[in-house]
Amino acid sequence: MGKKKTHRIGEVLIVPYWTFFAVVVAIPLIYSFVLGFFKWNLTEGVPSSFVGISNYREILSPSSSLWGSLRVTGLYVLGAVSIEFMLGLGIALLLLRDRKVAHFVRGILLVPLATAPIVNAILWRSMYDPSVGPINYLLCLLGFPRISFLSDPLRALLSVIVVDVWITTPFVALVLLAALMSFPQDLVEASKVDGASSWQVFRYLTLPLLSRVISITLLIRSMDAFKTFEIIYSMTRGGPALATNVVSVDLYHIAFRYFKMGKAAAYSWVTISVLLIGTIFLTRYAMRKEEG
Protein backbone atom coordinates (compact mmCIF):
# COMPACT_ATOMS: atom_id res chain seq x y z
CA MET A 1 0.00 0.00 0.00
CA GLY A 2 2.91 2.33 0.74
CA LYS A 3 4.26 1.72 -2.75
CA LYS A 4 0.99 2.66 -4.38
CA LYS A 5 0.92 5.94 -2.47
CA THR A 6 4.47 6.72 -3.52
CA HIS A 7 3.63 6.02 -7.12
CA ARG A 8 0.73 8.47 -6.93
CA ILE A 9 2.82 11.31 -5.54
CA GLY A 10 5.40 10.69 -8.23
CA GLU A 11 2.77 11.08 -10.89
CA VAL A 12 1.38 14.23 -9.35
CA LEU A 13 4.75 15.89 -8.97
CA ILE A 14 5.65 15.27 -12.56
CA VAL A 15 2.47 16.91 -13.90
CA PRO A 16 4.07 20.35 -14.26
CA TYR A 17 6.77 18.82 -16.41
CA TRP A 18 4.29 17.13 -18.71
CA THR A 19 2.29 20.35 -18.98
CA PHE A 20 5.38 22.28 -19.85
CA PHE A 21 6.50 19.68 -22.32
CA ALA A 22 3.16 19.39 -24.06
CA VAL A 23 2.51 23.11 -24.31
CA VAL A 24 5.95 24.48 -25.00
CA VAL A 25 7.70 21.65 -26.79
CA ALA A 26 5.44 18.97 -28.22
CA ILE A 27 2.67 21.15 -29.65
CA PRO A 28 4.99 23.60 -31.39
CA LEU A 29 7.05 20.73 -32.83
CA ILE A 30 4.03 18.85 -34.13
CA TYR A 31 2.60 22.07 -35.50
CA SER A 32 5.86 22.83 -37.23
CA PHE A 33 6.02 19.35 -38.72
CA VAL A 34 2.49 19.56 -40.10
CA LEU A 35 3.10 23.09 -41.35
CA GLY A 36 5.93 21.76 -43.50
CA PHE A 37 3.36 20.26 -45.82
CA PHE A 38 1.58 23.53 -46.44
CA LYS A 39 2.37 26.62 -48.42
CA TRP A 40 1.74 29.75 -46.39
CA ASN A 41 3.07 33.16 -47.21
CA LEU A 42 2.32 35.45 -44.30
CA THR A 43 2.66 38.68 -46.22
CA GLU A 44 0.21 37.88 -48.96
CA GLY A 45 -2.70 37.42 -46.61
CA VAL A 46 -3.69 34.32 -48.51
CA PRO A 47 -4.64 31.36 -46.32
CA SER A 48 -2.40 28.34 -46.35
CA SER A 49 -2.81 25.56 -48.88
CA PHE A 50 -1.83 21.94 -48.66
CA VAL A 51 1.04 21.12 -50.97
CA GLY A 52 2.26 17.73 -49.80
CA ILE A 53 6.01 17.37 -50.03
CA SER A 54 6.57 20.17 -52.48
CA ASN A 55 8.30 22.29 -49.84
CA TYR A 56 10.77 19.49 -49.19
CA ARG A 57 11.25 19.06 -52.96
CA GLU A 58 12.03 22.75 -53.26
CA ILE A 59 14.47 22.74 -50.38
CA LEU A 60 16.33 19.65 -51.54
CA SER A 61 16.48 20.71 -55.19
CA PRO A 62 19.91 21.60 -56.61
CA SER A 63 19.11 25.30 -56.87
CA SER A 64 18.00 25.64 -53.27
CA SER A 65 19.83 27.84 -50.80
CA LEU A 66 20.24 24.86 -48.50
CA TRP A 67 23.35 23.53 -50.19
CA GLY A 68 25.20 26.80 -50.07
CA SER A 69 24.26 27.20 -46.43
CA LEU A 70 25.40 23.70 -45.61
CA ARG A 71 28.72 24.40 -47.28
CA VAL A 72 29.21 27.65 -45.37
CA THR A 73 28.14 26.02 -42.12
CA GLY A 74 30.52 23.14 -42.74
CA LEU A 75 33.41 25.52 -43.30
CA TYR A 76 32.45 27.51 -40.23
CA VAL A 77 32.19 24.45 -37.98
CA LEU A 78 35.41 22.97 -39.32
CA GLY A 79 37.34 26.19 -38.95
CA ALA A 80 36.01 27.16 -35.55
CA VAL A 81 36.13 23.77 -33.87
CA SER A 82 39.58 22.81 -35.11
CA ILE A 83 41.07 26.12 -33.99
CA GLU A 84 39.27 25.90 -30.65
CA PHE A 85 40.64 22.44 -30.06
CA MET A 86 44.19 23.18 -30.98
CA LEU A 87 44.29 26.40 -28.98
CA GLY A 88 42.27 24.81 -26.20
CA LEU A 89 44.72 21.96 -25.85
CA GLY A 90 47.61 24.37 -25.80
CA ILE A 91 45.95 26.48 -23.12
CA ALA A 92 45.07 23.40 -21.08
CA LEU A 93 48.68 22.26 -21.16
CA LEU A 94 49.76 25.75 -20.19
CA LEU A 95 47.37 25.90 -17.26
CA LEU A 96 48.42 22.45 -16.12
CA ARG A 97 51.62 23.91 -14.83
CA ASP A 98 50.25 25.76 -11.82
CA ARG A 99 46.93 24.83 -10.26
CA LYS A 100 46.53 27.97 -8.24
CA VAL A 101 46.97 30.19 -11.26
CA ALA A 102 44.65 28.00 -13.27
CA HIS A 103 42.04 28.28 -10.54
CA PHE A 104 42.30 32.04 -10.45
CA VAL A 105 42.20 32.46 -14.18
CA ARG A 106 39.28 30.14 -14.88
CA GLY A 107 36.62 32.64 -13.94
CA ILE A 108 38.10 35.33 -16.15
CA LEU A 109 38.43 33.06 -19.14
CA LEU A 110 34.78 32.03 -19.01
CA VAL A 111 33.43 35.58 -19.13
CA PRO A 112 32.89 35.67 -22.91
CA LEU A 113 30.91 32.45 -22.66
CA ALA A 114 28.66 33.93 -19.99
CA THR A 115 27.97 37.31 -21.56
CA ALA A 116 25.02 37.75 -23.87
CA PRO A 117 25.93 36.53 -27.37
CA ILE A 118 24.26 39.57 -28.91
CA VAL A 119 26.59 41.83 -26.94
CA ASN A 120 29.60 39.78 -28.02
CA ALA A 121 28.50 39.96 -31.62
CA ILE A 122 27.90 43.70 -31.66
CA LEU A 123 31.04 44.31 -29.64
CA TRP A 124 33.21 42.46 -32.13
CA ARG A 125 31.41 44.02 -35.05
CA SER A 126 32.44 47.36 -33.62
CA MET A 127 35.96 46.09 -32.99
CA TYR A 128 36.24 45.17 -36.67
CA ASP A 129 34.87 48.52 -37.80
CA PRO A 130 37.38 50.50 -39.88
CA SER A 131 36.79 53.81 -38.16
CA VAL A 132 35.79 52.97 -34.60
CA GLY A 133 37.48 49.66 -33.98
CA PRO A 134 40.74 49.22 -32.06
CA ILE A 135 42.00 46.59 -34.52
CA ASN A 136 42.19 49.08 -37.34
CA TYR A 137 43.50 51.67 -34.91
CA LEU A 138 46.41 49.36 -34.23
CA LEU A 139 46.92 48.65 -37.93
CA CYS A 140 46.94 52.36 -38.63
CA LEU A 141 49.41 52.95 -35.86
CA LEU A 142 51.74 50.34 -37.29
CA GLY A 143 51.50 51.93 -40.71
CA PHE A 144 49.30 49.35 -42.36
CA PRO A 145 46.24 50.22 -44.43
CA ARG A 146 42.86 49.86 -42.77
CA ILE A 147 41.04 46.59 -43.36
CA SER A 148 37.32 46.27 -43.63
CA PHE A 149 36.89 42.85 -42.10
CA LEU A 150 33.24 42.25 -42.66
CA SER A 151 32.79 43.42 -46.23
CA ASP A 152 34.92 40.81 -47.95
CA PRO A 153 33.44 37.29 -48.21
CA LEU A 154 36.47 35.28 -47.10
CA ARG A 155 37.54 37.79 -44.48
CA ALA A 156 34.03 37.95 -43.09
CA LEU A 157 33.89 34.19 -42.61
CA LEU A 158 37.27 34.19 -40.90
CA SER A 159 36.33 37.17 -38.74
CA VAL A 160 33.18 35.44 -37.58
CA ILE A 161 35.15 32.30 -36.79
CA VAL A 162 37.53 34.38 -34.69
CA VAL A 163 34.62 35.56 -32.55
CA ASP A 164 33.43 32.01 -31.96
CA VAL A 165 36.99 31.03 -31.06
CA TRP A 166 37.24 33.94 -28.61
CA ILE A 167 34.05 32.90 -26.88
CA THR A 168 34.45 29.15 -26.74
CA THR A 169 38.14 28.24 -26.62
CA PRO A 170 38.39 28.77 -22.84
CA PHE A 171 35.55 26.34 -22.34
CA VAL A 172 37.26 23.68 -24.46
CA ALA A 173 40.50 24.38 -22.63
CA LEU A 174 38.88 23.92 -19.24
CA VAL A 175 37.23 20.66 -20.24
CA LEU A 176 40.56 19.32 -21.51
CA LEU A 177 42.29 20.65 -18.41
CA ALA A 178 39.89 18.78 -16.16
CA ALA A 179 40.56 15.60 -18.11
CA LEU A 180 44.32 16.16 -17.96
CA MET A 181 44.23 16.81 -14.24
CA SER A 182 42.52 13.50 -13.62
CA PHE A 183 45.52 11.68 -15.05
CA PRO A 184 47.59 9.40 -12.96
CA GLN A 185 50.69 11.51 -12.69
CA ASP A 186 52.90 8.54 -11.82
CA LEU A 187 52.44 7.13 -15.32
CA VAL A 188 53.88 10.33 -16.73
CA GLU A 189 56.72 10.29 -14.19
CA ALA A 190 57.49 6.65 -14.88
CA SER A 191 57.77 7.14 -18.62
CA LYS A 192 59.94 10.21 -18.14
CA VAL A 193 62.26 8.18 -15.93
CA ASP A 194 62.38 5.61 -18.74
CA GLY A 195 63.78 8.34 -20.93
CA ALA A 196 60.74 9.53 -22.87
CA SER A 197 60.81 13.15 -24.00
CA SER A 198 57.93 15.51 -23.27
CA TRP A 199 56.75 15.20 -26.83
CA GLN A 200 56.74 11.41 -26.68
CA VAL A 201 54.84 11.44 -23.42
CA PHE A 202 52.31 13.71 -25.02
CA ARG A 203 51.90 11.76 -28.22
CA TYR A 204 51.81 8.23 -26.90
CA LEU A 205 50.40 8.63 -23.41
CA THR A 206 48.45 11.86 -23.02
CA LEU A 207 46.65 11.97 -26.35
CA PRO A 208 45.27 8.41 -26.34
CA LEU A 209 43.99 8.80 -22.77
CA LEU A 210 42.38 12.09 -23.73
CA SER A 211 40.82 10.78 -26.88
CA ARG A 212 37.49 9.90 -25.32
CA VAL A 213 37.01 13.31 -23.77
CA ILE A 214 38.13 14.90 -27.00
CA SER A 215 35.62 12.93 -29.07
CA ILE A 216 32.67 13.77 -26.88
CA THR A 217 33.57 17.42 -26.60
CA LEU A 218 34.24 17.60 -30.33
CA LEU A 219 30.82 16.20 -31.01
CA ILE A 220 29.01 18.55 -28.64
CA ARG A 221 30.95 21.56 -29.87
CA SER A 222 30.37 20.73 -33.52
CA MET A 223 26.64 20.38 -32.96
CA ASP A 224 26.51 23.70 -31.17
CA ALA A 225 28.61 25.44 -33.80
CA PHE A 226 26.30 24.10 -36.47
CA LYS A 227 23.38 25.83 -34.78
CA THR A 228 25.06 29.25 -34.47
CA PHE A 229 22.71 32.07 -35.17
CA GLU A 230 22.95 35.19 -33.01
CA ILE A 231 26.65 35.86 -33.51
CA ILE A 232 26.60 35.59 -37.27
CA TYR A 233 23.27 37.26 -37.86
CA SER A 234 24.13 40.29 -35.74
CA MET A 235 27.52 40.71 -37.36
CA THR A 236 26.90 40.11 -41.03
CA ARG A 237 23.24 39.17 -41.55
CA GLY A 238 24.65 36.24 -43.52
CA GLY A 239 26.58 38.32 -46.00
CA PRO A 240 28.51 39.61 -47.76
CA ALA A 241 27.16 37.72 -50.74
CA LEU A 242 25.98 34.82 -48.57
CA ALA A 243 29.55 34.16 -47.43
CA THR A 244 28.44 33.68 -43.84
CA ASN A 245 24.96 32.42 -44.58
CA VAL A 246 24.91 29.48 -42.22
CA VAL A 247 21.91 27.20 -42.00
CA SER A 248 20.29 28.99 -39.05
CA VAL A 249 20.57 32.35 -40.76
CA ASP A 250 19.19 30.96 -44.01
CA LEU A 251 16.25 29.51 -42.10
CA TYR A 252 15.70 32.82 -40.34
CA HIS A 253 15.58 34.65 -43.68
CA ILE A 254 13.04 32.26 -45.14
CA ALA A 255 10.83 32.55 -42.09
CA PHE A 256 11.18 36.16 -41.00
CA ARG A 257 12.33 38.04 -44.06
CA TYR A 258 10.37 36.28 -46.78
CA PHE A 259 7.69 34.98 -44.43
CA LYS A 260 7.36 31.67 -46.23
CA MET A 261 6.12 29.81 -43.20
CA GLY A 262 5.51 26.41 -44.75
CA LYS A 263 8.86 26.32 -46.45
CA ALA A 264 10.59 27.48 -43.27
CA ALA A 265 8.91 24.76 -41.25
CA ALA A 266 10.06 22.13 -43.74
CA TYR A 267 13.53 23.65 -43.70
CA SER A 268 13.63 23.35 -39.89
CA TRP A 269 12.96 19.65 -40.11
CA VAL A 270 15.57 19.18 -42.82
CA THR A 271 18.05 20.91 -40.50
CA ILE A 272 17.08 18.76 -37.55
CA SER A 273 17.49 15.66 -39.70
CA VAL A 274 20.91 16.75 -40.90
CA LEU A 275 22.04 17.28 -37.32
CA LEU A 276 20.57 13.97 -36.22
CA ILE A 277 22.14 12.01 -39.07
CA GLY A 278 25.45 13.78 -38.57
CA THR A 279 25.45 13.01 -34.86
CA ILE A 280 24.61 9.35 -35.36
CA PHE A 281 27.30 9.03 -38.00
CA LEU A 282 29.96 10.71 -35.88
CA THR A 283 29.03 8.71 -32.79
CA ARG A 284 29.26 5.46 -34.75
CA TYR A 285 32.62 6.51 -36.17
CA ALA A 286 33.93 7.45 -32.73
CA MET A 287 32.77 4.19 -31.20
CA ARG A 288 34.37 2.18 -33.98
CA LYS A 289 37.63 4.02 -33.44
CA GLU A 290 37.55 3.25 -29.76
CA GLU A 291 37.15 -0.46 -30.39
CA GLY A 292 39.96 -0.42 -32.95
Added chain:
Amino acid sequence: MKKGGNDLHKLFGEIVYYVLIVFLTGFILFPIYWMVLSSFRPEVEMFGASPLFTVRFSTQNYALAVQEHKVGRAIFNSIIIAMGNLFLVMLVAVLSAYSLERLSPKTSLFLKLTTFVLRMMPPVAMALPLFLIFKKAMAISPYLQLMLAHMVFNVPISIWLVQGFVADIPKELEESAMIDGCSRTGALFRIVLPLIAPGLLVTAALVFLYAWNEFLFGVILSTEPTKPITVVMAGYIAATGGIRYGQMFATGTLTILPTMVFGLLARKYFVKGITLGAVKG
Protein backbone atom coordinates in the same frame (compact mmCIF):
# COMPACT_ATOMS: atom_id res chain seq x y z
CA MET B 1 78.26 25.53 -14.72
CA LYS B 2 75.48 23.17 -15.75
CA LYS B 3 73.42 24.02 -12.68
CA GLY B 4 73.63 27.73 -13.51
CA GLY B 5 72.42 26.95 -17.02
CA ASN B 6 69.54 24.93 -15.63
CA ASP B 7 68.44 27.73 -13.33
CA LEU B 8 68.46 30.21 -16.20
CA HIS B 9 66.45 27.78 -18.25
CA LYS B 10 63.90 27.49 -15.46
CA LEU B 11 63.69 31.26 -15.02
CA PHE B 12 63.17 31.69 -18.75
CA GLY B 13 60.41 29.09 -18.59
CA GLU B 14 58.76 30.94 -15.71
CA ILE B 15 58.85 34.24 -17.57
CA VAL B 16 57.42 32.71 -20.75
CA TYR B 17 54.70 31.05 -18.70
CA TYR B 18 53.59 34.25 -17.02
CA VAL B 19 53.79 36.24 -20.24
CA LEU B 20 51.55 33.69 -21.94
CA ILE B 21 49.07 33.77 -19.07
CA VAL B 22 48.92 37.55 -19.18
CA PHE B 23 48.50 37.54 -22.94
CA LEU B 24 45.75 34.96 -22.68
CA THR B 25 43.73 36.84 -20.09
CA GLY B 26 44.40 40.08 -21.91
CA PHE B 27 43.11 38.72 -25.18
CA ILE B 28 40.00 37.39 -23.51
CA LEU B 29 39.26 40.51 -21.51
CA PHE B 30 40.32 43.27 -23.87
CA PRO B 31 37.19 43.43 -26.02
CA ILE B 32 35.00 43.72 -22.96
CA TYR B 33 37.30 46.25 -21.37
CA TRP B 34 37.21 48.24 -24.60
CA MET B 35 33.44 48.25 -24.69
CA VAL B 36 33.05 49.33 -21.08
CA LEU B 37 35.72 51.97 -21.51
CA SER B 38 34.15 53.29 -24.69
CA SER B 39 30.80 53.55 -22.99
CA PHE B 40 32.31 56.33 -20.91
CA ARG B 41 33.58 58.24 -23.92
CA PRO B 42 31.68 61.14 -25.43
CA GLU B 43 30.61 60.37 -29.00
CA VAL B 44 33.19 62.68 -30.51
CA GLU B 45 36.03 60.74 -28.99
CA MET B 46 34.79 57.51 -30.50
CA PHE B 47 36.76 57.82 -33.70
CA GLY B 48 40.52 57.79 -33.69
CA ALA B 49 41.11 57.76 -29.96
CA SER B 50 43.37 55.32 -28.18
CA PRO B 51 41.57 52.12 -27.32
CA LEU B 52 43.31 51.86 -24.00
CA PHE B 53 42.17 54.88 -22.08
CA THR B 54 39.79 57.77 -22.37
CA VAL B 55 40.62 61.43 -22.19
CA ARG B 56 37.22 62.85 -21.57
CA PHE B 57 35.45 60.56 -19.14
CA SER B 58 31.72 61.11 -19.35
CA THR B 59 28.54 59.35 -18.37
CA GLN B 60 26.39 61.11 -20.93
CA ASN B 61 25.97 57.94 -22.98
CA TYR B 62 24.09 56.26 -20.18
CA ALA B 63 21.77 59.22 -19.74
CA LEU B 64 21.18 59.43 -23.48
CA ALA B 65 20.58 55.70 -23.78
CA VAL B 66 17.90 55.86 -21.14
CA GLN B 67 16.29 58.93 -22.65
CA GLU B 68 16.46 58.22 -26.35
CA HIS B 69 16.39 54.44 -26.48
CA LYS B 70 14.28 53.68 -23.44
CA VAL B 71 16.99 51.53 -21.90
CA GLY B 72 15.48 51.93 -18.45
CA ARG B 73 12.27 50.39 -19.65
CA ALA B 74 14.23 47.68 -21.43
CA ILE B 75 15.99 46.73 -18.21
CA PHE B 76 12.63 46.59 -16.47
CA ASN B 77 11.33 44.29 -19.21
CA SER B 78 14.32 42.01 -19.04
CA ILE B 79 13.94 41.71 -15.28
CA ILE B 80 10.26 40.87 -15.51
CA ILE B 81 10.79 38.26 -18.20
CA ALA B 82 13.79 36.69 -16.50
CA MET B 83 12.14 36.56 -13.07
CA GLY B 84 8.92 35.16 -14.44
CA ASN B 85 10.78 32.55 -16.42
CA LEU B 86 12.88 31.77 -13.35
CA PHE B 87 9.77 31.14 -11.28
CA LEU B 88 8.20 28.83 -13.84
CA VAL B 89 11.40 26.95 -14.55
CA MET B 90 12.30 26.36 -10.89
CA LEU B 91 8.78 25.20 -10.15
CA VAL B 92 8.85 22.60 -12.90
CA ALA B 93 12.51 21.70 -12.38
CA VAL B 94 12.39 21.09 -8.62
CA LEU B 95 9.25 18.99 -8.70
CA SER B 96 10.33 17.06 -11.77
CA ALA B 97 13.90 16.50 -10.61
CA TYR B 98 12.78 15.16 -7.27
CA SER B 99 10.17 12.95 -8.85
CA LEU B 100 12.57 11.62 -11.46
CA GLU B 101 15.35 10.97 -9.02
CA ARG B 102 13.35 9.35 -6.25
CA LEU B 103 10.12 8.11 -7.68
CA SER B 104 10.00 7.32 -11.36
CA PRO B 105 13.30 6.64 -13.05
CA LYS B 106 11.61 5.35 -16.17
CA THR B 107 10.45 8.81 -17.10
CA SER B 108 14.05 9.89 -16.68
CA LEU B 109 14.88 8.07 -19.89
CA PHE B 110 12.19 9.98 -21.71
CA LEU B 111 13.58 13.21 -20.33
CA LYS B 112 17.05 12.35 -21.55
CA LEU B 113 15.64 11.56 -24.95
CA THR B 114 13.80 14.87 -25.21
CA THR B 115 16.88 16.75 -24.05
CA PHE B 116 18.83 15.05 -26.81
CA VAL B 117 16.23 15.92 -29.43
CA LEU B 118 16.10 19.52 -28.27
CA ARG B 119 19.83 19.62 -28.69
CA MET B 120 19.35 18.74 -32.36
CA MET B 121 17.25 21.79 -32.94
CA PRO B 122 18.53 25.17 -33.98
CA PRO B 123 16.70 27.70 -31.82
CA VAL B 124 15.33 29.31 -34.97
CA ALA B 125 13.46 26.09 -35.71
CA MET B 126 11.71 26.40 -32.35
CA ALA B 127 11.11 30.11 -32.69
CA LEU B 128 9.07 29.66 -35.83
CA PRO B 129 6.17 27.60 -34.44
CA LEU B 130 6.19 29.52 -31.17
CA PHE B 131 5.93 32.74 -33.14
CA LEU B 132 2.97 31.48 -35.14
CA ILE B 133 1.19 29.94 -32.16
CA PHE B 134 1.63 32.98 -29.96
CA LYS B 135 0.73 35.33 -32.75
CA LYS B 136 -2.60 33.61 -33.02
CA ALA B 137 -3.23 33.48 -29.30
CA MET B 138 -2.78 37.21 -28.99
CA ALA B 139 -4.48 37.30 -25.64
CA ILE B 140 -1.28 36.30 -23.90
CA SER B 141 0.95 39.19 -22.96
CA PRO B 142 4.35 39.22 -24.69
CA TYR B 143 5.90 38.99 -21.24
CA LEU B 144 4.21 35.67 -20.68
CA GLN B 145 5.04 34.53 -24.20
CA LEU B 146 8.72 35.10 -23.53
CA MET B 147 8.59 33.53 -20.09
CA LEU B 148 7.16 30.39 -21.67
CA ALA B 149 9.46 30.46 -24.69
CA HIS B 150 12.58 30.55 -22.54
CA MET B 151 11.38 27.45 -20.75
CA VAL B 152 12.13 25.38 -23.83
CA PHE B 153 15.84 25.41 -23.28
CA ASN B 154 15.95 26.30 -19.60
CA VAL B 155 13.84 23.51 -18.14
CA PRO B 156 15.76 20.46 -19.42
CA ILE B 157 19.08 21.72 -18.19
CA SER B 158 17.62 22.83 -14.87
CA ILE B 159 16.08 19.44 -14.28
CA TRP B 160 19.40 17.82 -15.08
CA LEU B 161 21.24 20.08 -12.65
CA VAL B 162 18.73 19.81 -9.79
CA GLN B 163 18.47 16.07 -10.26
CA GLY B 164 22.19 15.90 -9.70
CA PHE B 165 21.87 17.86 -6.50
CA VAL B 166 19.03 15.69 -5.24
CA ALA B 167 21.00 12.55 -6.05
CA ASP B 168 23.75 13.75 -3.75
CA ILE B 169 21.40 13.71 -0.77
CA PRO B 170 21.23 10.25 0.82
CA LYS B 171 17.65 9.06 0.62
CA GLU B 172 17.92 7.58 4.08
CA LEU B 173 17.31 11.07 5.44
CA GLU B 174 13.92 11.29 3.81
CA GLU B 175 13.09 7.68 4.54
CA SER B 176 13.71 8.04 8.26
CA ALA B 177 11.58 11.18 8.29
CA MET B 178 8.78 9.35 6.53
CA ILE B 179 8.96 6.51 9.01
CA ASP B 180 8.42 9.17 11.64
CA GLY B 181 5.20 10.10 9.87
CA CYS B 182 6.35 12.71 7.39
CA SER B 183 4.70 12.68 3.95
CA ARG B 184 6.69 12.38 0.74
CA THR B 185 6.09 16.00 -0.19
CA GLY B 186 6.89 17.00 3.35
CA ALA B 187 10.20 15.22 3.01
CA LEU B 188 10.83 17.11 -0.18
CA PHE B 189 10.13 20.50 1.25
CA ARG B 190 11.48 20.16 4.74
CA ILE B 191 14.51 17.97 4.23
CA VAL B 192 15.72 17.92 0.66
CA LEU B 193 15.09 21.52 -0.35
CA PRO B 194 17.04 23.14 2.48
CA LEU B 195 19.94 20.78 1.79
CA ILE B 196 20.11 21.53 -1.92
CA ALA B 197 19.55 25.27 -1.43
CA PRO B 198 23.02 26.33 -2.63
CA GLY B 199 22.64 24.17 -5.73
CA LEU B 200 19.21 25.67 -6.33
CA LEU B 201 20.67 29.14 -6.08
CA VAL B 202 23.30 28.38 -8.70
CA THR B 203 20.69 26.86 -10.98
CA ALA B 204 18.47 29.88 -10.47
CA ALA B 205 21.31 32.22 -11.35
CA LEU B 206 21.98 30.30 -14.54
CA VAL B 207 18.32 30.28 -15.54
CA PHE B 208 18.01 34.00 -14.91
CA LEU B 209 21.19 34.67 -16.82
CA TYR B 210 20.09 32.62 -19.78
CA ALA B 211 16.73 34.37 -19.97
CA TRP B 212 18.37 37.76 -19.55
CA ASN B 213 20.95 37.10 -22.28
CA GLU B 214 18.58 35.62 -24.77
CA PHE B 215 18.00 37.45 -28.02
CA LEU B 216 16.24 35.41 -30.71
CA PHE B 217 12.95 34.71 -28.94
CA GLY B 218 13.11 38.21 -27.58
CA VAL B 219 13.27 39.88 -30.95
CA ILE B 220 10.59 37.65 -32.43
CA LEU B 221 8.05 37.72 -29.65
CA SER B 222 8.40 41.11 -28.00
CA THR B 223 6.54 44.27 -28.91
CA GLU B 224 7.85 47.82 -28.77
CA PRO B 225 6.99 48.46 -25.13
CA THR B 226 8.07 45.00 -23.99
CA LYS B 227 11.49 44.86 -25.62
CA PRO B 228 14.14 43.30 -23.42
CA ILE B 229 17.54 44.94 -23.26
CA THR B 230 19.13 42.50 -25.72
CA VAL B 231 16.68 43.54 -28.41
CA VAL B 232 17.33 47.21 -27.74
CA MET B 233 21.02 46.46 -28.00
CA ALA B 234 20.56 45.00 -31.46
CA GLY B 235 18.40 47.95 -32.48
CA TYR B 236 21.33 50.36 -32.45
CA ILE B 237 22.81 48.77 -35.56
CA ALA B 238 19.83 49.52 -37.73
CA ALA B 239 19.03 52.90 -36.21
CA THR B 240 18.31 55.73 -38.60
CA GLY B 241 20.98 58.38 -38.58
CA GLY B 242 23.84 55.96 -37.99
CA ILE B 243 25.07 53.92 -35.07
CA ARG B 244 25.28 55.76 -31.78
CA TYR B 245 28.29 53.87 -30.52
CA GLY B 246 28.49 55.49 -27.13
CA GLN B 247 24.94 54.67 -26.20
CA MET B 248 25.27 51.24 -27.74
CA PHE B 249 28.28 50.46 -25.58
CA ALA B 250 26.52 51.84 -22.53
CA THR B 251 23.59 49.54 -23.21
CA GLY B 252 26.00 46.67 -23.77
CA THR B 253 27.73 47.31 -20.47
CA LEU B 254 24.38 47.29 -18.70
CA THR B 255 23.43 44.09 -20.48
CA ILE B 256 26.48 42.22 -19.25
CA LEU B 257 26.10 43.52 -15.71
CA PRO B 258 24.26 40.44 -14.36
CA THR B 259 27.00 38.22 -15.77
CA MET B 260 29.67 40.29 -14.07
CA VAL B 261 27.82 40.38 -10.78
CA PHE B 262 27.35 36.62 -10.82
CA GLY B 263 30.98 36.09 -11.72
CA LEU B 264 32.32 38.40 -9.06
CA LEU B 265 30.05 37.34 -6.21
CA ALA B 266 30.15 33.60 -6.68
CA ARG B 267 33.32 32.77 -8.58
CA LYS B 268 33.38 29.08 -7.86
CA TYR B 269 29.72 28.58 -8.72
CA PHE B 270 30.09 30.79 -11.78
CA VAL B 271 32.76 28.53 -13.22
CA LYS B 272 30.89 25.35 -12.37
CA GLY B 273 27.59 26.67 -13.59
CA ILE B 274 28.76 28.05 -16.91
CA THR B 275 30.74 24.96 -17.81
CA LEU B 276 27.88 22.63 -16.88
CA GLY B 277 25.48 24.83 -18.75
CA ALA B 278 27.66 24.76 -21.81
CA VAL B 279 28.04 21.02 -21.75
CA LYS B 280 24.38 20.22 -21.28
CA GLY B 281 22.68 23.31 -22.65
